[in-house]
Amino acid sequence: MKIKYEIHGQGRAVILLHAFPLDGKMWADNLEVLTRNGFQVIVPELEFNLGDKDALSETAASIGQIVDSLNIEKAIFGGLSMGGYVCFNLYRLRPELFAGLILCDTNSSADSGEKRNSRFELIEKLRQQGNQALVESMLPNLLAENTKLNNPAIFEKVKDWIISSDADKNIAALAAMADRKDHDYILKEINVPTKIIFGKEDKITDLKIAEKLQRGISKSELSIIPDAGHYSNIEQPELFNELVIEFVSKIHY
Numbered sequence: 001m002k003i004k005y006e007i008h009g010q011g012r013a014v015i016l017l018h019a020f021p022l023d024g025k026m027w028a029d030n031l032e033v034l035t036r037n038g039f040q041v042i043v044p045e046l047e048f049n050l051g052d053k054d055a056l057s058e059t060a061a062s063i064g065q066i067v068d069s070l071n072i073e074k075a076i077f078g079g080l081s082m083g084g085y086v087c088f089n090l091y092r093l094r095p096e097l098f099a100g101l102i103l104c105d106t107n108s109s110a111d112s113g114e115k116r117n118s119r120f121e122l123i124e125k126l127r128q129q130g131n132q133a134l135v136e137s138m139l140p141n142l143l144a145e146n147t148k149l150n151n152p153a154i155f156e157k158v159k160d161w162i163i164s165s166d167a168d169k170n171i172a173a174l175a176a177m178a179d180r181k182d183h184d185y186i187l188k189e190i191n192v193p194t195k196i197i198f199g200k201e202d203k204i205t206d207l208k209i210a211e212k213l214q215r216g217i218s219k220s221e222l223s224i225i226p227d228a229g230h231y232s233n234i235e236q237p238e239l240f241n242e243l244v245i246e247f248v249s250k251i252h253y
């Protein structure tokens, strides 16, 4: 599949993979700091083929093709939630591309049966009601209480992004996530420096998952961002950027 992407700045490559049901815009507050610090940031727009047996893996392979087409030998890959699921698949397929890994509010496990069923129910609702179904089922759990109370502009921005996202692409992404393979086994194979960043109040991927990732990946370090939920990079961009710059600056590639 052909995946669209944007390139910002020049320097060592950092590839940022977005969450569901958002798009590359979610990295707006992070891009600029990375480019200012001498990195080239590549932001793909993740898409999935509805009906592919392992659509998430197919999309990960397409990200590898983008990297090849840009003649990039190694990059640091960062993914938030769904973007992290793609990172695990890409690591399985193309470990040699990785100079480092940034895993934010994500999980290496496949869906439980219950979670899988809830995704197919959500697909039905999306078909009937459009993206309003996502606003109702997801938005209440995405952001920290502090963000909702003290930063209503972030709440409104995320809501607008969800409403204006492409409902058909969302259906394909939900199906891809429901059918994704378990990658818990790969944690012990990841041998590149890995930064794990989670919002302290993440209700979707909680801190037990963050600790599992840290225990599993030998060269990993975990940072928890206070007053952030599932979208730690959007809710606390300054703290998030500090952690990312500190991490990427120590990797020589």
Ligand code: MLT
Binding pocket: 018, 019, 020, 021, 080, 081, 082, 083, 177, 204, 230
């Ligand atoms: C995301 O933020 O990408 C989603 O919460 C992932 C998911 O639904 O598993």
